Amino acid sequence: MAKLITTLHIDGADDFYAELIALHAERTREESEAINARLILLLCNHVGDRETLREAFTEARRDGAASLA
Template sequence: MAKLVTTPNIPRPDDFYADLLALHEGRSKDESDAINARLILILANHIGDREVLVEAFEAAKAE
């Protein structure tokens, strides 16, 4: 069983954050919300482990 990784795990996190901001640049709130929803579903499918995804839900609620 995989566990949710909550420690820093992204190489060059500042670059990732800049890319994420650029993805939303010039878009309306509705467009950004739709992008976020699609991104969540794409990444959840990539993870593919329901237990890890439930851990992510719990971590998101706690923040």
């Protein structure tokens, strides 16, 4: 990993996490899926750098818990 930040980079981790979950409160599965898709596109555009994005795709594809088992 060269460009993707994989150490904690967000202030107030618990608050951030609560906000992320609140985003999906009382949403159907389909609505949540739509929200996630919009969120990913917004964030990917914000990151912009293709190499960083590909590194994130690689990590997202990997099932971390399974590989540790």
